[in-house]
Amino acid sequence: MPDKVLVYSRFPKSLMLRIGQHFELLDAGGKPPHEVIAKEDLASVRAMITQGSSLLNGEMMDGLPKLRAIVCYGTGYDGIDLKAAAARGIAVGHSPGANASSVADIAITLMLAAVRRLVVADSYVRSGDWAAAKPSPMMRPQQGMRGRKVGVYGLGEIGRKIAARAAAFEAEVGYFSRSRHDVAYQYFPSLEALAEWCSVLVIAVRAGPETHHVVNADILKNLGESGYVVNIARGSVIDPDALLAALKEKTIAGAGLDVHAREPYPPDELTGLPNVVLTPHVGGHTLESHQAMQDCVIANLTTFFAGRPLAYPVSS
Known part of the structure; x- marks a missing residue:
């Protein structure tokens, strides 16, 4: 009989x-499990699958007395109280690097779309303004990628792939990360220094208390009126009020955002700005990324139920 796994998110x-072919899934559909799944079924649950951004605290863990493994679908785990899990003997696993290439691709896509104003250009054609030769200040020539300074905040696997892709566009690349790496890109000792140097700031840092709203009004001011910010990490890294103000007041030139502070509800004012490119958290949403993430989930659950350490544990 297949082992039972709670699908929490x-x-x-x-x-x-694919995962359901290996395990018996108890799907809560994103609702509180005790509201939709029989108490006797939850009492025997030893493992769950969740999105890393879903809030999972000690109180929720206590409602599943036999829970010993939390497996994240994806690389992130910022919603999970790791200290509470460790105190209860619950292992936490994820899918490191499984979607890195796809997320790096969307970062570059957003950067190009914002810098070259592709959404505005698309609207210019569709509206008939181009055919009518109607002048548009948003269609004035912009600096391209050659020689542009691109700063990458966070040089993990995704950050490295973003840096390599940006360099291929003949841009200068710099970075700030918790530690210095042996790479060809220029290292900056602080986020403030990186933002002051670059004209595109790409956020690829892991979300957590130490990065909450770390990209604030001062960082955006350092980026400057010709600067752009691209976020493919988590919406919590940017102060949303500061970002909205910077875009409206033209403290920065524009933004490309795949993640948002309150998903799936970006601020209404943000959606009305022409200097913002928005996507619905689709960075890792490719066939190959999902295949890789499912492989990691299956591997984590398989090793857990076999009595071995998780194949891809979170290292805090």
Whole structure:
């Protein structure tokens, strides 16, 4: 009989099909498990699958007395109280690097779309303004990528791939990270220094208390009126009020955002600004990324139920 696994977050059923071939899934559909799943079934649950951004605290863990493994679908785990899990003997696993290439691709896509104003250009054609030769200040020539200074905040696996892709566009690349790495890119000792140097700041840092709203009004001011910010990490890294003010007041030139402070509800004012490119957290949403993330989930659950350490544990 397959081992029971609680699906804690809301996932499209298509993403759970492969995993469901290996385990008996108890799908809570994103609702509190005790509201939709029988008490006797939850009492025997030893492992769960969750999105890393879903809030999972000690109180929720206590409601599953036999829980010993939390497996994140994806690389992030910022919603999980790791100290509470460790105190209860619960192992936490994730899918490190599984979607790194796809997320790096969307970062570059957002950067190009923002810098070259592709959304504005698309609207200019569709509206008939181009055919009518109607002048548009948003269609004035902009600096391209050659020689542009791109700063990457966070040089993990995703950050490295972003840096390599940006360099291929003949841009200068610099970075700030918790530690210095043996790479060809220029290192900066602080986020403030990186923002002051670059004209595109790409956020690829892991979310957590230490990075909450770390990109604030001062950082955006350092970026300057010709600067752009691109976020493919977590919405919590940027102060949303400071970002909105910077975009409206043209403290910065624009932004490309795949993640948002309150998903799926970006601020209404943000959606009305022409200097912002918005996508619905689709950085890792490719066939190959989902295949890789599912492989990691299956590997983590398989090793757990075999009595071995998780294949891809979170290292805090």
